[in-house]
Amino acid sequence: MKIETRAVHAGRHIDPATGAVTPPIHLSTTFERAADGEYPRGYSYSREDNPNRRALEECLAALEGGRQALCFSSGLAVANALVQGLEPGDHIVAPDDVYWGLRKVIGEVFGKWGLETSYVDLTDIDSFHAALRPATRLVWVETPSNPLMKITDLPAIAALSRGAGPNIVTVCDGTFATPVLQRPLDCGIDMVVHSTTKYLGGHSDVVGGALITRNDNYLFERARKSQRYGGSVPSPFDCWLTRRGIDTLPWRVRAHSDNAMRVAQFLEAHQAVEAVHYPGLPSHPAHKTAARQMSAFGGMLSFQVRGTRDTAMKVAARCQLFLRATSLGGAHSLIEHRASIEGPNTRTPQNLLRCSIGLEHTDDLIADLDQALVG
Ligand SMILES: Cc1ncc(COP(=O)(O)O)c(C=O)c1O
Numbered sequence: 001m002k003i004e005t006r007a008v009h010a011g012r013h014i015d016p017a018t019g020a021v022t023p024p025i026h027l028s029t030t031f032e033r034a035a036d037g038e039y040p041r042g043y044s045y046s047r048e049d050n051p052n053r054r055a056l057e058e059c060l061a062a063l064e065g066g067r068q069a070l071c072f073s074s075g076l077a078v079a080n081a082l083v084q085g086l087e088p089g090d091h092i093v094a095p096d097d098v099y100w101g102l103r104k105v106i107g108e109v110f111g112k113w114g115l116e117t118s119y120v121d122l123t124d125i126d127s128f129h130a131a132l133r134p135a136t137r138l139v140w141v142e143t144p145s146n147p148l149m150k151i152t153d154l155p156a157i158a159a160l161s162r163g164a165g166p167n168i169v170t171v172c173d174g175t176f177a178t179p180v181l182q183r184p185l186d187c188g189i190d191m192v193v194h195s196t197t198k199y200l201g202g203h204s205d206v207v208g209g210a211l212i213t214r215n216d217n218y219l220f221e222r223a224r225k226s227q228r229y230g231g232s233v234p235s236p237f238d239c240w241l242t243r244r245g246i247d248t249l250p251w252r253v254r255a256h257s258d259n260a261m262r263v264a265q266f267l268e269a270h271q272a273v274e275a276v277h278y279p280g281l282p283s284h285p286a287h288k289t290a291a292r293q294m295s296a297f298g299g300m301l302s303f304q305v306r307g308t309r310d311t312a313m314k315v316a317a318r319c320q321l322f323l324r325a326t327s328l329g330g331a332h333s334l335i336e337h338r339a340s341i342e343g344p345n346t347r348t349p350q351n352l353l354r355c356s357i358g359l360e361h362t363d364d365l366i367a368d369l370d371q372a373l374v375g
Helices: 003-009 051-064 075-084 100-109 125-131 154-163 218-230 236-246 249-268 287-293 309-318 338-342 362-374
Strands: 068-072 091-095 116-120 136-142 169-173 191-195 209-213 273-277 300-305 334-336 352-356
Touching (some): 003 051, 003 249, 051 209, 068 218, 075 209, 091 100, 136 154, 154 169, 249 300, 249 362, 309 362
Parallel strands (some): 091 136
Antiparallel strands (some): 191 209, 300 352
């Protein structure tokens, strides 16, 4: 079945009690036991499992072509659960421009855990290969990356990791691409992570995360335990909202991608712009890799203005339609000075603005950016 069909049907069941086509929200925290003490309907307590969560998990597994999925209370809750599954002394390889929250999880939450981490430019496959060690257990990829829109060659990372031994689990954060544009599991990656807060929810009204696995592996099982006994579960309503958002995911993501391509082309030709980072542009250093592993290039882009941090802040301040806010993947276009949010140790250029291109008409978006850039 094609993804548009899976997005509408996967994990949706007619409610057996009422025939409702739209699923009810199961707020009950607890479920009845049968006389023999068993749970014949498969649910006992909502921290462990819940019908809305299970429906969303079925849907996400179907979208990614995975075996199983787990839904969490946020994207970073997934990262916490995965890192928690590692042993002291284990080694992680992660991108040097990884989403800054993962650095915080590894360094600040698990700083005492005794983990070793190499932050590497994963677009350089030789550097990646050289970074692998006998103790490497987790390879974390994020493509496209946030906010520099770097592209990592997923089949190459999967093959090199497999070749380095059976103990390495590869994980791709596919938040920017969504399963509509990129299917990491088909490229040989073991697990996919999403912040469902973004395109999957799609309306900037629900925080969530998901982990989808292609195979049975110990880190997935440890993440499940960490969730069950740590409690980082999404509410039934959050799952319901996210599942509803997914109905329109393929159509939204293609519209975001078309809009972003037009905005990127406009920015690339603008005199006030020094550089545009968008994998759909032939000038992007990994455009060919992106074209191989993505069906379109997504709704996220970043650009560097000609000038300083102050120039960039002024451009953002002059925007009328683009909202100055963090996050991404909703209907509204957003603009953000990333270095400010990432803090003093950021590697993000100070003259960079990141945009989540929304679903408005591109003529209006381009007119807004033009007046903001011209000043
Ligand atoms: C690429 C990426 N991964 C993970 C996260 C974390 O997700 P959440 O905010 O749902 O915890 C974000 C949030 O911005 C992100 O952009």
